[in-house]
Amino acid sequence: MEIRCALITGGSRGIGKAICLKLAKLGYKIALNYRSDEAGAIEVVNLIKNNGGEAIAIKGDVSNYEDALNVIEKTKEIYGTIDVLVNNAGITNDKLILRMKEEDFDKVINVNLKGTFNCVKHVVPLMLKNKRGVIINLSSVIGIIGNAGQSNYAASKAGIIGLTKSLAKELGGKGIRVNAIAPGFIKTDMTEALSETVKEKLKDSIPLKRLGDGEDIAEVVSFLCSDGASYITGQVINVDGGMVM
Numbered sequence: 001m002e003i004r005c006a007l008i009t010g011g012s013r014g015i016g017k018a019i020c021l022k023l024a025k026l027g028y029k030i031a032l033n034y035r036s037d038e039a040g041a042i043e044v045v046n047l048i049k050n051n052g053g054e055a056i057a058i059k060g061d062v063s064n065y066e067d068a069l070n071v072i073e074k075t076k077e078i079y080g081t082i083d084v085l086v087n088n089a090g091i092t093n094d095k096l097i098l099r100m101k102e103e104d105f106d107k108v109i110n111v112n113l114k115g116t117f118n119c120v121k122h123v124v125p126l127m128l129k130n131k132r133g134v135i136i137n138l139s140s141v142i143g144i145i146g147n148a149g150q151s152n153y154a155a156s157k158a159g160i161i162g163l164t165k166s167l168a169k170e171l172g173g174k175g176i177r178v179n180a181i182a183p184g185f186i187k188t189d190m191t192e193a194l195s196e197t198v199k200e201k202l203k204d205s206i207p208l209k210r211l212g213d214g215e216d217i218a219e220v221v222s223f224l225c226s227d228g229a230s231y232i233t234g235q236v237i238n239v240d241g242g243m244v245m
């Protein structure tokens with residue numbers, strides 16, 4: 001089988017880490033991007049290498065246009081190409097609207113939505129040249145149903161859905177598929193801040209009665225990358241234990 005290369009943004013922990021490990025297991029060469037969590041990024045690279053895979057870590061803030069270009073260029077330089085881009089890097093900064101400052105809104109939009117645009121913008125010329133490519137964007141159920149205290153996050157994740165669908169229409173004829181995944185509540189640092197009481201209440205409201213794991217998302221990413229998904233584009237796949245239906 002031809003070895004393919006996948007670039008995963010925010011791959012140093014949480015969902016991104018699970019995606020890196022899963023795709024590496026499937027034989028992909030992994031380029032994982034991180035912003036500051038160098039120890040986490042090195043740990044993921046070592047885990048992959050110790051299992052016989054290939055991986056590199058590339059530092060860069062995806063919300064910065066030049067950084068995003070540098071991450072794509074470095075990946076290209078080392079692996080020669082990029083077959084799969086997973087836009088996973090994301091942040092929250094939850095506040096009710098009365099307390100939310102302009103910078104609280106801008107920061108979340110800049111990382112989650114603009115960061116996705118920045119990476120797509122720089123990778124698409126390469127995928128067009130290859131006449132193939134897979135782009136997977138991490139949205140959220142919150143981008144579909146909204147959430148009090150998360151207007152910035154919900155707007156960024158809803159924006160990702162519009163971006164995904166537009167890109168799918170634009171690039172479908174060129175062999176590039178673009179899909180989004182909308183996770184529900186997944187056990188990572190992002191949801192660690194929730195109290196045990198809130199987590200118990202959440203579990204109770206989820207039809208499958210548990211929070212998700214990074215691996216639940218990684219499984220769907222691996223399917224969307226595969227030839228089995230070759231007729232799927234422009235979709236938002238909820239991976240949420242039935243939370244939103």
Ligand code: NAP
Pocket residue numbers: 009010011012013014015016033034035036037038060061062063087088089090091111115138139140141182183184185186187188189190191
């Ligand atoms: P996480 O554990 O907080 O990890 C976030 C990752 O993104 C880290 O590797 C972090 O690296 C990186 N990152 C953050 N800002 C970055 C930037 N500006 N440039 C490059 N990398 C950056 O988050 P997670 O829970 O795994 O979430 C991953 C994605 O899934 C996010 O897009 C999130 O919105 C989405 N999601 C998560 C859940 C959930 O329940 N966990 C639900 C729905 C959607 P550094 O620490 O180095 O910055």
